[in-house]
Amino acid sequence: MKDAIIVGGGILGMLTARSLHEAGLKVMIIDQGELGKESTWAGGGILSPLYPWRYPDEISRLAQYSQQRYPALCNALQDETGIDPQWRSSGLVFTDDNEYASAQAWANTWGYELQHLTSAPALHTCEPQLAQHFERGMFMPDIAQVRNPRIADALRTSLRLLPIEIAEHYPVTGLETTDGKVTGVRLGEEVFHSNKVILTTGAWTGLFPEMQALNVNIRPVLGQMILFRGAKGLLNRIVLHEGTYLIPRQDGRILCGSTLEMNDFDKRTTEAAKEALRETAYQMMPALRDLPINNHWAGLRPGSPNGVPYIGEHPEIAGLYVNAGHYRYGVTMALASVDLLTDTMLGKTPRIDPTPYRLDAVRTPTAEFG
Numbered sequence: 001m002k003d004a005i006i007v008g009g010g011i012l013g014m015l016t017a018r019s020l021h022e023a024g025l026k027v028m029i030i031d032q033g034e035l036g037k038e039s040t041w042a043g044g045g046i047l048s049p050l051y052p053w054r055y056p057d058e059i060s061r062l063a064q065y066s067q068q069r070y071p072a073l074c075n076a077l078q079d080e081t082g083i084d085p086q087w088r089s090s091g092l093v094f095t096d097d098n099e100y101a102s103a104q105a106w107a108n109t110w111g112y113e114l115q116h117l118t119s120a121p122a123l124h125t126c127e128p129q130l131a132q133h134f135e136r137g138m139f140m141p142d143i144a145q146v147r148n149p150r151i152a153d154a155l156r157t158s159l160r161l162l163p164i165e166i167a168e169h170y171p172v173t174g175l176e177t178t179d180g181k182v183t184g185v186r187l188g189e190e191v192f193h194s195n196k197v198i199l200t201t202g203a204w205t206g207l208f209p210e211m212q213a214l215n216v217n218i219r220p221v222l223g224q225m226i227l228f229r230g231a232k233g234l235l236n237r238i239v240l241h242e243g244t245y246l247i248p249r250q251d252g253r254i255l256c257g258s259t260l261e262m263n264d265f266d267k268r269t270t271e272a273a274k275e276a277l278r279e280t281a282y283q284m285m286p287a288l289r290d291l292p293i294n295n296h297w298a299g300l301r302p303g304s305p306n307g308v309p310y311i312g313e314h315p316e317i318a319g320l321y322v323n324a325g326h327y328r329y330g331v332t333m334a335l336a337s338v339d340l341l342t343d344t345m346l347g348k349t350p351r352i353d354p355t356p357y358r359l360d361a362v363r364t365p366t367a368e369f370g
Contacts, residue, residue: 005030006027007201009033009200031168043331045148054102067144088144093130093137175210218304222261223261235254256278306366307328
């Protein structure tokens with residue numbers, strides 16, 4: 001019998017497994033596919049909400065806590081596994097300053113540097129590859145990124161070096177409960193027993209009847225991305241234009257994303273989305289016209305009503321915990337979310353106030369979610 005079973009092997013599940021193992025628990029992690037190969041693999045890895053001033057404080061709080069701890073995690077993973085997650089402080093350029101007052105107020109509140117680029121020369125000095133029609137903008141120099149497939153690979157490798165039981169390609173078919181307590185998980189006819197079960201199941205969390213009964217509102221939101229292959233150093237900054245971003249990788253690859261589509265669990269890519277992303281990318285950075293597109297993929301984000309994740313124990317089923325609903329920012333908020341959940345599970349004083357993230361906390365849907 002395990003002390004804890006984690007269902008879902010994305011970044012949240014893998015970090016939770018590491019944390020609980022370090023606390024001395026016997027841990028098992030189960031995934032319906034391969035660890036780290038769903039939304040964790042598919043995302044862009046920007047360690048900030050795209051327009052952070054547009055989101056509730058609860059998201060800024062988790063993002064900032066995580067941002068401060070990512071360098072140490074990436075260093076530790078590289079030491080343990082030899083895999084570099086490629087944490088990189090690229091900075092984030094916005095191609096207009098229409099929301100400068102709101103952005104500056106947010107930056108002052110949370111202690112971020114925000115530079116106001118009030119002329120075309122200032123903007124293009126910050127990022128020379130931007131199209132010439134951009135005339136004003138903003139720059140947050142401290143925003144960093146990680147390379148999603150690499151941090152997923154590093155975490156997966158680190159778990160395999162530990163005495164943690166890993167079950168991949170095992171879809172969980174249900175939860176076992178007795179007298180208001182969780183007792184394990186079902187995998188077809190087989191039952192694995194545990195006193196604690198943690199659902200880090202992303203977009204699939206809302207399929208569990210125990211979540212539906214509580215009105216935990218998580219739905220899949222498809223995001224498609226494309227990848228250009230360029231020379232090292234062609235683009236140096238993350239660039240954000242009207243919701244579309246370009247992310248420069250260390251080896252010269254440049255990601256462009258991403259769409260927001262409510263297609264249930266359909267992950268198929270479309271030529272229409274590829275063409276739309278490509279044309280927007282060309283408008284942002286004309287030099288991309290000369291580069292090949294090497295890849296086009298899609299992932300399912302776990303959308304929640306206002307982007308605030310569900311983190312905590314089920315109020316009616318003891319020992320059942322959830323850490324899901326991070327929408328576009330699972331990697332961005334991962335370290336804080338895991339520390340908050342594991343503090344709660346281990347009876348420690350939470351380092352972050354858990355109240356807004358409770359499963360039964362009221363979340364007012366935004367227009368984007370509705």
